[in-house]
Amino acid sequence: MTPELDPVALLRAYDEQLRSETxxxxxxxxTVDHDGPVIRISGLDRGGFVTYRDVSHLPGPELDALIARQRDFYAARGQEVExxxxxxxLPADLPDxxxxxxxxxxELEAVVIGLAEPLAKPPVLPDGVTLREVTERADLxxxxAMEEAVWHADRSHLVYGLAREIAADPEGITIVVAEAGDLVVSAGWVRxxxxxxxxxxxGGSTLEQWRGKGIYKALVAHRAIRAVARGKRYLQVDASPDSRPILERLGMVVVTTTTPYIWSPPAA
Structure with a gap:
């Protein structure tokens, strides 16, 4: 492993540069607002999102009150929050x-980081599959629809969430679909x-019958090319158990894990 891929140094960079991203x-x-050490993002796609750099300095009762305030803020709006x-x-009992x-x-995911430049190679695709960058709502x-077929859950929030990102900053995101004829078989985006x-x-979800053909790796390569062109040094992925081994074989390293903790309003 090269010094540039030292997990300790990469985790430090991740904490310092990405933990407070908005x-x-x-x-x-x-909207974005602050409550002590936490950043609360509302209206990005569905419900709310809470992130922070560090809450370990808070005494137990203050930390419990901070957590409760985030829950109650979104309860008053009738929305879920992550x-x-x-x-x-830290503290170690934060999950409890x-x-x-x-x-x-x-589901727990792995935070995986790698150097962008070595991954920025011409994508290799199976016969009949092409990559295309998209911005139109019909493609979103x-x-x-592809994501719903993979996960058997509503993914309509992706449509308006991604559409609003494109409208706000067309240069801040690139969305790529892998297509076999008229069928979207996989898709991913890079911020x-x-x-x-x-x-x-x-993203990176792939229809079951199209897995194991190198499409996910091709999407990584295409987005790495775009990232290098924007002067980015590292790629970061919240990787599922399916994508983690692929990314590790590409030379990326696991630096920590991430788990979404969701509060949802009680059913009416």
Whole structure:
């Protein structure tokens, strides 16, 4: 492993550069406000999102009150909220405190980071599959339909969330679809994080019958090319158990984990 891929140094860069990231410029209808050490982002796609650099300095009762305020803020709006927990966050009992406040953990993912330039190679695709960069709403709807087929869950929030990102800052995001004829078989997007060395890779879901053909790797390569062109040094991914081994084989390294803790309003 090269010094540039030292997990400790990469985690430090991740904490310092990405933990307090907010959309810039803000998409229409999106707001950002602060509550002590946390940043609260509302209206980005669905509900709210809470992030922070560090809450370990707060005494237990103050931390519990901070967590409760985020829940209550979105309860008053009738919206769900995600508290984005990283595996190295302190205090160690933070997950228990979130659960006690009514937050429910979803699937754990690995935070994976790698150098962009070595991954910026011409994509290799199976016969009949092409990559295309998209911005039109009709294509975003096709992406959402593909994601719904993969996850068997509503993904309509992707349509208006991505559309508003494009409208706010067309140069801040690149969305790519992999198509076989008229069928979207996979899709991913890259966000160029302003004021940082990082580009974030998101999406990457692939229809089951099209997996194992190198399409995900091709999407990584295409987005890495775009990231290098924007002067980004690193790629960062919140990787599912399916994508993590692919990314590690490409030379990326795991620096921590992340788990969404979700609070949802009670059913009516």
């Amino acid at each position: 959309p810039d410029p803000l998409p229409e209808g999106t 508290w984005k927990l990283r595996g190295h966050d 405190r979130l659960v006690a406040a009514g937050f429910v953990p979803e 709807e096709r992406i959402a 160029y994080e302003k004021g940082t060395e990082f580009a974030g890779l998101w």
